[in-house]
Amino acid sequence: MDSTYLVIGLAILVSAMATGFIIFRMQGMHLMAHFVAIILALIATLAAVVTGMTVAVYAAVVLQFIVTITAYTQLVPTLKDSFQTSPGYSAHLAIVTMLPVLALAGLLL
Amino acid sequence: MVKTIKALGIRAPNAEFLAANVLKNPDTPGEEVRFIVSPGAEAGMEAVARKYGYKAEIAKGEKEVEVRMVPSGKTTEEIDVTGETCPGPVMIVGDKLSSLGIGERLKVKSASADTIADVSAAVTASGSLILNQGKEGDRNFIIVEKAEKKAVAAGTAALASKDRVVVAQSNGIGNAERAYATFIFSKVALSMGKKVTIFFLMDGVGIARKGNAETVKHPAFPVLSQVMDEVIKAGATVYACELSASFRGIKEADLVPGVKLAGAATFIQLLSDPGNAVVNF
Numbered sequence A: 001m002d003s004t005y006l007v008i009g010l011a012i013l014v015s016a017m018a019t020g021f022i023i024f025r026m027q028g029m030h031l032m033a034h035f036v037a038i039i040l041a042l043i044a045t046l047a048a049v050v051t052g053m054t055v056a057v058y059a060a061v062v063l064q065f066i067v068t069i070t071a072y073t074q075l076v077p078t079l080k081d082s083f084q085t086s087p088g089y090s091a092h093l094a095i096v097t098m099l100p101v102l103a104l105a106g107l108l109l
Numbered sequence B: 001m002v003k004t005i006k007a008l009g010i011r012a013p014n015a016e017f018l019a020a021n022v023l024k025n026p027d028t029p030g031e032e033v034r035f036i037v038s039p040g041a042e043a044g045m046e047a048v049a050r051k052y053g054y055k056a057e058i059a060k061g062e063k064e065v066e067v068r069m070v071p072s073g074k075t076t077e078e079i080d081v082t083g084e085t086c087p088g089p090v091m092i093v094g095d096k097l098s099s100l101g102i103g104e105r106l107k108v109k110s111a112s113a114d115t116i117a118d119v120s121a122a123v124t125a126s127g128s129l130i131l132n133q134g135k136e137g138d139r140n141f142i143i144v145e146k147a148e149k150k151a152v153a154a155g156t157a158a159l160a161s162k163d164r165v166v167v168a169q170s171n172g173i174g175n176a177e178r179a180y181a182t183f184i185f186s187k188v189a190l191s192m193g194k195k196v197t198i199f200f201l202m203d204g205v206g207i208a209r210k211g212n213a214e215t216v217k218h219p220a221f222p223v224l225s226q227v228m229d230e231v232i233k234a235g236a237t238v239y240a241c242e243l244s245a246s247f248r249g250i251k252e253a254d255l256v257p258g259v260k261l262a263g264a265a266t267f268i269q270l271l272s273d274p275g276n277a278v279v280n281f
Helices: A003-027 A029-051 A054-081 A087-108 B014-024 B045-051 B088-099 B113-125 B156-160 B176-191 B202-208 B224-233 B242-247 B264-272
Strands: B002-007 B032-037 B054-060 B065-071 B077-080 B105-110 B129-136 B139-145 B164-169 B195-200 B237-241 B259-262 B276-280
Touching: A003 A029, A003 A054, A003 A087, A003 B176, A029 A054, A054 A087, A054 B202, B002 B014, B014 B032, B014 B045, B014 B065, B045 B054, B045 B065, B077 B088, B088 B105, B088 B113, B088 B176, B105 B113, B113 B129, B113 B139, B164 B176, B164 B202, B164 B264, B176 B195, B176 B202, B176 B224, B195 B202, B195 B264, B202 B237, B202 B242, B237 B242, B237 B264, B242 B259, B264 B276
Parallel strands: B002 B032, B077 B105, B164 B195, B164 B276, B195 B237, B237 B259
Antiparallel strands: B032 B065, B054 B065, B105 B139, B129 B139
16 A cells, blocks of 8 residues: 555545635535535545555545545436536535545555 | 595595594405595594494595504504525415405515615515605605506507516526526526416526436425426426427427427527516526
8 A cells, every 4th residue: 555645545535625615605405414424524534545454545545435426316307407507516526536546546556 | 355435526524524434434344445546635533443343544645644453453564574485475475465455555574774765676676665764763664555557658668667577597507506597597587477488598598307306406496397387387488499398309398398399580589579587697
């Protein structure tokens, strides 16, 4: 396991907090599940980076996947019909889509 | 309902005799009666009111005097909208006024002078009258008398006062604040007695797709679908742009009940009508 990928994942999660907060204000309570997932993933990833414990690393990887999945499940219904406002969500979606790739890289490389 | 008797030209004490006869033989027991008399003819009417169990409220004008005979013990209804946030006060007062008869009065109180100003604007727009306003302790108040909206000749009516509101919504559920504003402003307009037409176009048609509005929720408001349903049931006409719906693969069967597909010509017609006030969200 390479902790470099975990640190990059941590940086992405911190960024996702900022972009997530901006779209949370546009969408309201609808994104609550996704926002909670980001917070939990951030805590788990921070714990994994600091302790290096295998359990913490696996928890971080799972939660990072959940962050990406919830981003899509929560936003697709909106994006399906919203062509004009969709650019407002692109930054957040782009950033959280990197998470599963980095999570797998951290485990496999 | 308040009975109004115009007795201009009848002098005292004949106006007094007329009032006595009317109060002695009411159409319905305890009804309120309003006499419009010439200045000076109101003399003695207070005594008549007392004799028949009424209280006389006299408002003197330059050319006429209004003598309002209110049954003793009957008080003007009061509501306090302190703590309510926009559009709550306007809607509460609008609902209350709709349950009153023409000529009946309502006292509206609030700790906020801005709220009272907002309510005054709505009440006046709906055709009712502000009889009095002021402050009692920490409460600002207005006394409203329900009146029928004056009809204006066709053609000039629309220009004199825009009684129809068109709300154009083009942002959809991608912007929750604009989506809520569409229906909250519509509710206020309906409570002010205006005819409301909502036109969804571009991203806005997404709101009309079944199930979409149920996903939008702000902590301070009910779920969007509920607010939309209330507006439709209150009588708003709701259209979804046919072109925008086609772009998104939305068919008439996918729309929530109460929403109809409409073409660009309908939208242009709504915008071109000088009687329509147009609001964009």
